Amino acid sequence: MNSVTLAQNSTPGFNISRRHFLKSASALAALTAFPALGADVLDAINGKTWRVGLIGAGWYGKSDLWRLVQVAPVEIVSICDVDKHMLDGALDIASQRQKSKKKPRAYSDYREMLKEKDLDIVLVGSPDHWHALHAIAAMESGADVYCQKPISRDVCEGAAMLAAARKHKRVVQIGTQRKSTPHLIDVKKQVVEAGLLGKIGHVDLCCYIHMRANGNPPVQPVPDFLDYEMWTGPAPLRPYDGLPHLRWWRTFMEYGNGIMGDMCVHMLDTARWMLGLGWPKRVTSAGGIYVQKEGKSNISDTQSAVFEYDDFNCVWQHRTWGTAPDPDYPWALFIYGDKGTLKASTMRADFIPQDSQAKPMHFDCLFEREKYPEDVTEKDIELNAAPATRKHMLDFLSAVVQRSRPVADIEQGYISTASCILANLAMKTGRPLTYDPQKQIVVGDHEATKLLSRPYRGPWKHPGVG
Numbered sequence: 001m002n003s004v005t006l007a008q009n010s011t012p013g014f015n016i017s018r019r020h021f022l023k024s025a026s027a028l029a030a031l032t033a034f035p036a037l038g039a040d041v042l043d044a045i046n047g048k049t050w051r052v053g054l055i056g057a058g059w060y061g062k063s064d065l066w067r068l069v070q071v072a073p074v075e076i077v078s079i080c081d082v083d084k085h086m087l088d089g090a091l092d093i094a095s096q097r098q099k100s101k102k103k104p105r106a107y108s109d110y111r112e113m114l115k116e117k118d119l120d121i122v123l124v125g126s127p128d129h130w131h132a133l134h135a136i137a138a139m140e141s142g143a144d145v146y147c148q149k150p151i152s153r154d155v156c157e158g159a160a161m162l163a164a165a166r167k168h169k170r171v172v173q174i175g176t177q178r179k180s181t182p183h184l185i186d187v188k189k190q191v192v193e194a195g196l197l198g199k200i201g202h203v204d205l206c207c208y209i210h211m212r213a214n215g216n217p218p219v220q221p222v223p224d225f226l227d228y229e230m231w232t233g234p235a236p237l238r239p240y241d242g243l244p245h246l247r248w249w250r251t252f253m254e255y256g257n258g259i260m261g262d263m264c265v266h267m268l269d270t271a272r273w274m275l276g277l278g279w280p281k282r283v284t285s286a287g288g289i290y291v292q293k294e295g296k297s298n299i300s301d302t303q304s305a306v307f308e309y310d311d312f313n314c315v316w317q318h319r320t321w322g323t324a325p326d327p328d329y330p331w332a333l334f335i336y337g338d339k340g341t342l343k344a345s346t347m348r349a350d351f352i353p354q355d356s357q358a359k360p361m362h363f364d365c366l367f368e369r370e371k372y373p374e375d376v377t378e379k380d381i382e383l384n385a386a387p388a389t390r391k392h393m394l395d396f397l398s399a400v401v402q403r404s405r406p407v408a409d410i411e412q413g414y415i416s417t418a419s420c421i422l423a424n425l426a427m428k429t430g431r432p433l434t435y436d437p438q439k440q441i442v443v444g445d446h447e448a449t450k451l452l453s454r455p456y457r458g459p460w461k462h463p464g465v466g
Helices: 025-029 039-046 061-073 085-095 110-114 126-138 155-167 181-190 227-231 258-275 386-402 410-429 446-450
Strands: 004-006 050-055 074-080 105-107 122-123 144-147 172-173 198-206 280-288 303-307 313-320 332-335 340-345 348-353 360-364
Touching: 025 050, 025 198, 039 348, 039 386, 050 110, 050 126, 050 172, 061 085, 061 386, 074 085, 074 110, 074 122, 105 110, 105 410, 110 126, 126 155, 144 198, 144 386, 172 386, 172 410, 181 258, 181 340, 181 348, 181 360, 181 446, 198 258, 198 360, 227 410, 258 313, 258 332, 280 410, 303 410, 410 446
Parallel strands: 050 074, 050 122, 074 105, 122 144, 144 172, 198 313
Antiparallel strands: 004 360, 198 332, 280 303, 303 313, 332 340, 340 348, 348 360
């Protein structure tokens, strides 16, 4: 079986392969991340053509859009990007992918796109420093929103996004699709909720992937196909040294929160979901640029953080150099209980019981190449993440239909994102931080409270300040 294999025997009474099972649309909806979509919800999802707009037509913006097209009747009405080459490429693919074969309207300014007020759904795939302004504007236009993670560049932006979602009664799903990853859903149900771990006393989270861009490209003229002023928006204007796409922007704190904001947010969010955790009581962190000092990058290449909860700590570690302690789990979470250990990643999971007589369990990532053959030829697709994103989109649409909270609701995205940002602030200040989400302050620390929002470059206005 693709998703879970017991050490000796398959699940009793289950004699049909998951691959065959997934051939029906209803079966796809019946995977256990959330209560199975009923026939009435599926009928509602499939009973209309969803008018969709995309802001940010880069790698994951397009990937999210193509996954949505695969699971629901969609008309891609408009696409916005400040890079004309990227925009044109997305428009061409959209005209091929969508049923109508129409080419969407093209925009370089999201405000022009949103003032039409003709979209049911807006996907936000822009860089982190734009998420708050793009998502809030989309909510104000009347659209429900699917926003990539992390939700914001600073803590106050995230609070403003949550407030906007509740004020305008918008459904906002965050792209923390581990909550919709089939084998992790099985892990949560069959290991964590089944009590196989016993009393949990510690959680490790990690990323040892060499993903920190660190070059020294020269300052150069801005190409005529890129509106660099608009790309930068509210962030500080760095001298232009090449296209910011393909991870170059992620290597600068001006636009995001480094590996902590990019990768820890996924694993912390997954741990919180599996274990029912809310805000950490306290966050501490230490790290810096210890090894990769030769380039322009100003994000940490080495960092640890402790997220404290009542009964245990969640401890993060990343290094963008060296080797992973467990080569099968270079980006993962490890949950330690007195009855066993769970290792889990986007690719696999293993339950290792403390009792040598008990059966270990192995879980494999689900791929859907046969069901969606277009996945195989799609440029830059994360094949392992595609099934999770499709399921995440269905959950989003289900929430839109029912006007309910999706599995990765904006509030959960806010908690996970803000916790990671607080870790960076703890590293910067050199002291533990306790955040009060009701008062939106760092308790007893005026200096750290001031760091909860970053200054905006004019004329852009911070949505959570003033």
